[in-house]
Amino acid sequence: MIEAVVFDIGNVLIEWQPERYYAQRLGRERQEAFFAGYDLHGLMNEIDAGAPFSESIEAAARTHPDFADELLMLRDEWLPMTAQVMHRSVRLMRALKVAGVPVFALSNFGAENFKWSVEAHPFLAEFDRAYISGDMKMRKPFEAIYAAVEADCGIAPERLLFGDDRDDNLATARARGWQTHRVDSEDSWAQALVSQGLLSEEAAR
Structure with missing residues (x-):
């Protein structure tokens, strides 16, 4: 689960x-x-x-x-x-929160420019936990950042579902036992969340 x-x-x-x-x-x-x-x-x-x-x-x-x-x-x-927002993915994030599912960010992002992006895109401040590589001084796809996420959130790896667009980032997560989905479209990400039973078809629209 x-x-x-x-x-x-x-x-x-x-x-x-x-x-x-x-x-x-x-x-x-x-x-x-x-x-x-x-x-x-x-x-x-x-x-x-x-x-x-x-x-x-x-x-x-x-x-x-x-x-x-x-x-x-x-x-x-x-x-x-970095102005182009993927609006359906934002809706998915918010739908998960409404459903009571914690949502985390795990992103390769500089500390300074992430702050700028949060000001421009306030939804980036809505995560329950945000793991930003520039703040953590470690980045994907190296194993240390995944271990740090696990240690901080206290959730077993197999109970984390990670959506990323890069195969190398996903491979490290899978090697640690995380469940993963390669996000090559917003539709595929929505369907993955539905398939996992996290969102209904209606909530994932």
Whole structure:
């Protein structure tokens, strides 16, 4: 029996598609040059693991002047870059709470930019527990953050249902005994919650 549902945030509750955003802002040619010439996702991994958001981006812009403008966009346009809310997933989270099912967040997210996102998207403050990698100084898919969640919430791994869009993050959770669902659409996530008996079809609409 599931006792709590654990939500990733990026591409589960808020779209995280930086390649698409940069293409829209800069055009495809410059976007491709930027992503080929600089490891943006590597920088985000450092931030997710606890490096300071603004300072890390500013340092990267200084050391990579050819891409300084693009890097500073990550800081200056964070909120428009992450503006697209996955509204059905938000409704699912709230429906679980109404049904008495605790909802947790487990997300790779920098501490500073997570605070900005909570201000822009107040539903991110509605979790019963929020495990944010930048605050915890550890990130998915490494095992330590999953162990920390288990220790904090006190729920047996097999009674946690985790929805995430990345196979590597889910694989670590499964190895620890968590139940998992790969969220490749809001519909599939809704059906997973119905299949587990956590929500009715009507509540999952």
